[in-house]
Amino acid sequence: MSHSKNTTGIGPVRAAMRKITTPFDEMRDWWGRAPGWVRWTVYGLVIVAALLAPSDSVGAFMSPESDWATILFYPIGVFVLLAIGLNVVVGQAGLLDLGFVAFFAIGGYVMAVIGTELGWNFWEIIVVAVLISSLSGIILGAPTLRLRGDYLAIVTLGFGEIVRLVAQNTDAIGGPRGINSIPHPPDMSDIEIIPDLQPFTYGVIDPRPYYYLLVALCVLVIIFARRLEKSRVGRAWAAIREDEDAAEIMGVPTFRFKLLAFAIGAAIGGATGTVFAAKMISIVPNNFPFILSATILAAVVLGGSGNLPGVILGAFLVGWLPERFRGFEDYRVLLFGGVLVLMMIVRPQGLLPSRQRSAEFAEGSGMGGMGAEVATPTAKAEVSSR
Amino acid sequence: MSDVTGGRALLALDQITMRFGGVVAIDGLDLEVRQGEIFALIGPNGAGKTTVFNLVTGVYQPTAGRVAFDGRKINGMKRFSVTKRGIARTFQNIRLFHNMSALENVLVGADAHHRTGFIGAGLGLPWHRREEREGRALARELLDFVGIGHRTEEWAKNLPYGDQRRLEIARALATKPKLLLLDEPAAGMNPAEKRSLQQLIRRICDAGTTVLLIEHDMGLVMEISDRVAVLDFGQKIAEGRPAEVQNNPAVIEAYLGAPADAS
Amino acid sequence: MFNDLVSQFWPSTIDGLALGSIYALIALGYTMVYGVLRLINFAHSEVFMIGTFGALLTLNILGVTGPVSGLTFVGVLFLIAAGAMIASGGTAVLLELVAYRRLRKKGASRLAFLISAIGASLFLQELFALVVIPEGFDRPQAGRIQVPVPALMEKEPLFSIGDAVVRNDKLLVFVGAIVMMIVLDLIVNRTRIGRGIRATAQNPESAVLMGVNIDRVVLMTFLIGGAMAGIAAALYVVEFENTQFFVGFLLGIKAFTAAVMGGIGNLRGALVGGLALGLIEAYGTSMLGSEWQHVIAFSILVLVLMFRPTGILGESLQQARA
Numbered sequence: 001m002s003h004s005k006n007t008t009g010i011g012p013v014r015a016a017m018r019k020i021t022t023p024f025d026e027m028r029d030w031w032g033r034a035p036g037w038v039r040w041t042v043y044g045l046v047i048v049a050a051l052l053a054p055s056d057s058v059g060a061f062m063s064p065e066s067d068w069a070t071i072l073f074y075p076i077g078v079f080v081l082l083a084i085g086l087n088v089v090v091g092q093a094g095l096l097d098l099g100f101v102a103f104f105a106i107g108g109y110v111m112a113v114i115g116t117e118l119g120w121n122f123w124e125i126i127v128v129a130v131l132i133s134s135l136s137g138i139i140l141g142a143p144t145l146r147l148r149g150d151y152l153a154i155v156t157l158g159f160g161e162i163v164r165l166v167a168q169n170t171d172a173i174g175g176p177r178g179i180n181s182i183p184h185p186p187d188m189s190d191i192e193i194i195p196d197l198q199p200f201t202y203g204v205i206d207p208r209p210y211y212y213l214l215v216a217l218c219v220l221v222i223i224f225a226r227r228l229e230k231s232r233v234g235r236a237w238a239a240i241r242e243d244e245d246a247a248e249i250m251g252v253p254t255f256r257f258k259l260l261a262f263a264i265g266a267a268i269g270g271a272t273g274t275v276f277a278a279k280m281i282s283i284v285p286n287n288f289p290f291i292l293s294a295t296i297l298a299a300v301v302l303g304g305s306g307n308l309p310g311v312i313l314g315a316f317l318v319g320w321l322p323e324r325f326r327g328f329e330d331y332r333v334l335l336f337g338g339v340l341v342l343m344m345i346v347r348p349q350g351l352l353p354s355r356q357r358s359a360e361f362a363e364g365s366g367m368g369g370m371g372a373e374v375a376t377p378t379a380k381a382e383v384s385s386r
Numbered sequence: 387m388s389d390v391t392g393g394r395a396l397l398a399l400d401q402i403t404m405r406f407g408g409v410v411a412i413d414g415l416d417l418e419v420r421q422g423e424i425f426a427l428i429g430p431n432g433a434g435k436t437t438v439f440n441l442v443t444g445v446y447q448p449t450a451g452r453v454a455f456d457g458r459k460i461n462g463m464k465r466f467s468v469t470k471r472g473i474a475r476t477f478q479n480i481r482l483f484h485n486m487s488a489l490e491n492v493l494v495g496a497d498a499h500h501r502t503g504f505i506g507a508g509l510g511l512p513w514h515r516r517e518e519r520e521g522r523a524l525a526r527e528l529l530d531f532v533g534i535g536h537r538t539e540e541w542a543k544n545l546p547y548g549d550q551r552r553l554e555i556a557r558a559l560a561t562k563p564k565l566l567l568l569d570e571p572a573a574g575m576n577p578a579e580k581r582s583l584q585q586l587i588r589r590i591c592d593a594g595t596t597v598l599l600i601e602h603d604m605g606l607v608m609e610i611s612d613r614v615a616v617l618d619f620g621q622k623i624a625e626g627r628p629a630e631v632q633n634n635p636a637v638i639e640a641y642l643g644a645p646a647d648a649s
Numbered sequence: 650m651f652n653d654l655v656s657q658f659w660p661s662t663i664d665g666l667a668l669g670s671i672y673a674l675i676a677l678g679y680t681m682v683y684g685v686l687r688l689i690n691f692a693h694s695e696v697f698m699i700g701t702f703g704a705l706l707t708l709n710i711l712g713v714t715g716p717v718s719g720l721t722f723v724g725v726l727f728l729i730a731a732g733a734m735i736a737s738g739g740t741a742v743l744l745e746l747v748a749y750r751r752l753r754k755k756g757a758s759r760l761a762f763l764i765s766a767i768g769a770s771l772f773l774q775e776l777f778a779l780v781v782i783p784e785g786f787d788r789p790q791a792g793r794i795q796v797p798v799p800a801l802m803e804k805e806p807l808f809s810i811g812d813a814v815v816r817n818d819k820l821l822v823f824v825g826a827i828v829m830m831i832v833l834d835l836i837v838n839r840t841r842i843g844r845g846i847r848a849t850a851q852n853p854e855s856a857v858l859m860g861v862n863i864d865r866v867v868l869m870t871f872l873i874g875g876a877m878a879g880i881a882a883a884l885y886v887v888e889f890e891n892t893q894f895f896v897g898f899l900l901g902i903k904a905f906t907a908a909v910m911g912g913i914g915n916l917r918g919a920l921v922g923g924l925a926l927g928l929i930e931a932y933g934t935s936m937l938g939s940e941w942q943h944v945i946a947f948s949i950l951v952l953v954l955m956f957r958p959t960g961i962l963g964e965s966l967q968q969a970r971a
Contacts, residue, residue, distance in 0.1 A: 010751070096760060143955040149759045150689045154905060155954045158947040161902075165944045224508040231507035231514065232497040232521075239483050239494045246481040249443055251469035251498025251561050260504055290898070294767050301764050334775035340768025345751050348761040359485040359541075361758055 017346045065326045069207045075319035077214035083299045083315035085268025091306035093261030094241035096153035099160025103133045103266040105288035107273025112179035122185035126274045133270025134263040141262035167285040178284030210279040310352030393420040402451035413620040424597045426607045429617035435600045444468040474558035475567035484543035492525035495560030528556040548579045565596045657935035659813030667819040669927020670826030674881035675904030676919035678874030684850040684914035691766030694901020695773040696741045700882025701892035703736025704729040734879035741875025778894040795893045798886040822884045906950040912960030
């Protein structure tokens with residue numbers, strides 16, 4: 001074996017990975033050239049598929065051992081929406097966030113507290129929750145976004161834990177027992193589309209209306225995020241990822257745009273938390289552990305950060321696989337950890353990355369490549385002065 | 387040429403000093419760039435030329451002194467605000483956004499004056515669409531202007547070296563600067579490329595943008611500059627028309643490292 | 650609130666210094682790896698966790714089930730420290746070889762490095778919860794709960810300073826940590842490998858030109874940082890008499906906080922930061938109650954990174970004075 005890669009056992013994995021991912025890359029390039037009507041047809045089909053997903057026949061294959069519609073809401077639907085939100089922060093703006101669950105928790109607790117104490121209805125609360133969570137994103141981000149990448153990751157991790165521990169220690173919001181009897185959203189209509197399916201009636205038993213609510217939110221957020229991506233906002237984020245100083249000198253208020261990404265991500269996280277709390281009836285601080293932040297980040301990265309279809313695919317897989325293969329349930333975190341290490345070695349850009357992000361990963365730029373830094377240590381310059 | 391030398395001061399450095407730790411990089415520098423001229427800053431390596439650019443664009447804050455642009459003090463301002471005020475630059479080591487298309491690179495510059503925030507962009511509101519359209523039109527126009535209009539969709543890093551320099555100029559022009567700082571634009575170019583670069587700089591100036599230039603190629607400097615200043619060890623040792631500066635003994639000494647009369 | 654602080658001041662000080670010593674020892678691993686690679690070894694918490702089990706395994710092998718004294722105690726202490734250092738150092742080296750080295754060679758992004766570290770961290774935690782603890786430590790079905798460690802010493806007051814009683818175990822932890830810090834300082838400043846580490850921290854490129862084998866230096870950095878976490882782990886099990894698969898998470902973040910507080914990349918800063926964090930936590934806890942202990946530490950982390958990310962002593966492994 002002259003080739004050292006093969007002796008380490010990574011070679012075959014890499015080759016297998018290439019086989020899996022080449023079609024993805026080809027698909028992406030095809031998609032990039034596809035005319036408008038093809039795209040709209042695909043969008044339509046995806047939405048129809050999402051609407052038809054919670055049916056028993058699909059569920060029989062997807063999750064033979066548990067209720068498919070329930071799983072579609074949590075973890076799958078919740079993971080997907082959270083991942084779309086985190087993608088704005090990580091994928092678009094290139095900021096490392098290891099405490100994203102904090103905003104999910106804040107949204108959940110806003111729903112729980114206002115819903116039980118003030119008796120507002122879900123639609124009013126979700127607006128407040130979005131405002132409060134994005135505000136908390138700004139409060140956390142304003143002093144910390146000047147930090148370099150991995151410092152930011154740790155500071156956000158600390159923030160996530162603070163939110164959970166404060167909830168746990170504060171008796172006014174239930175302490176470790178959390179909050180019970182959170183109200184459901186008011187029924188919008190008791191229309192029955194097909195027998196036994198009332199998609200706008202939010203009860204205790206049927207998870208499907210909540211799932212549809214998540215799908216609707218996902219669609220809205222995706223449209224919003226896509227438009228941002230193609231606008232000056234998305235360009236500013238891309239420029240910041242590539243060369244923050246050059247971006248600033250070209251007139252991009254980099255700090256403001258990073259804060260904006262943080263606030264938008266937080267708002268999406270908060271909205272998800274609101275829906276989650278309204279469905280679950282009761283929430284406890286331990287619904288919001290660090291591992292959830294890590295899982296969502298991993299979903300974004302495994303799918304292909306910066307590319308929405310990739311991120312959605314990643315979140316879907318991370319949410320669904322452990323439920324599908326219940327036999328491995330005990331080992332799922334173990335396998336998950338192993339897969340993360342392996343992926344970073346063979347395909348750090350994720351399954352379905354955007355072209356730009358692939359290139360950034362290949363050259364180690366975007367989020368501060370370490371390659372360049374190991375060559376030229378500039379620790380002092382990196383921790384930017386204020 | 388002589389008609390512009392009497393123009394109004396666009397950029398004025400007043401007793402600027404810049405220290406890094408114990409090292410004095412710029413020492414009590416006075417400099418005035420006038421509206422409409424092409425001004426060249428020359429000097430041996432390490433004389434502090436790029437430091438001057440960094441001071442003007444807000445990358446460094448001067449230890450002492452004042453930088454005024456268009457009659458207003460700009461030191462202390464954020465870098466992006468300086469750009470909005472009307473100063474744009476290129477870099478000695480090209481700093482394009484490599485994995486973005488040429489068009490997108492220029493658009494980032496054009497965005498400096500765009501107003502739509504995330505709501506307008508996220509909802510696709512009409513004024514955002516208009517801005518976006520106008521930005522693209524401007525970007526295409528500028529790419530044509532610098533001569534790489536046929537490479538709009540190519541990634542910056544795939545462009546040949548000379549075109550990358552042109553793209554940097556287009557990106558800087560997109561911020562609609564009153565003053566354009568060019569940091570060694572001819573570095574690494576062959577004679578033909580240099581000639582066309584020279585014409586480009588001339589056209590930029592003719593279109594109403596004042597140019598401040600750092601360049602090592604003396605031929606180019608002498609041909610296109612209205613005025614030249616020479617820096618050595620952070621101090622200005624000479625200033626004037628190209629021909630005057632060329633024959634200044636202090637300049638010859640700085641470049642040759644020996645007293646002029648000894649040679 | 651402040652009355653509690655005043656009345657508890659000296660006991661809190663002693664608790665804080667003891668716990669802070671452990672933070673400081675773990676912090677060394679973060680700081681050394683950061684100094685050389687400019688990267689946060691996020692999985693260092695698991696290096697510590699595995700060290701505690703290395704110490705426990707040594708105790709099991711020795712058949713120690715209760716307190717010992719005299720020379721036996723000293724001998725056992727050395728052996729569990731050695732066991733923990735081997736376990737921790739070995740883990741750290743494995744991490745570098747498996748999770749990081751290839752990424753380094755490719756010049757991958759920080760995100761890739763971080764994700765790989767998180768993956769390795771989860772993998773090791775679960776490996777212990779699912780396999781090592783149930784099988785290796787004979788606790789079937791109990792991989793996720795605390796594992797008791799037999800007491801190694803009778804904890805008794807030695808002397809008192811003012812109204813504070815200094816217990817022998819706390820003194821041991823504190824003195825042990827200081828001694829190891831001095832040893833490390835000597836290694837980094839006086840030995841060949843120490844010179845290599847400092848040279849690489851200062852400028853990897855010229856270090857290569859000077860004939861330093863970067864891979865070896867990086868490996869040694871992981872090994873030494875891991876070994877220090879091993880010492881911390883041995884002292885931890887002697888002091889707290891239990892461990893679990895999750896023990897590294899909180900301690901790891903706190904040790905990282907200590908490293909940043911002292912100035913990451915700065916070895917003496919790790920000591921200062923560790924002790925400072927231990928004290929702040931202890932005083933804060935005496936004022937607010939023990940349920941706020943972790944919140945205090947995390948808040949310190951956030952505040953330090955916000956206001957003084959270069960830490961108390963500044964960042965420097967590259968400066969000659971480590």
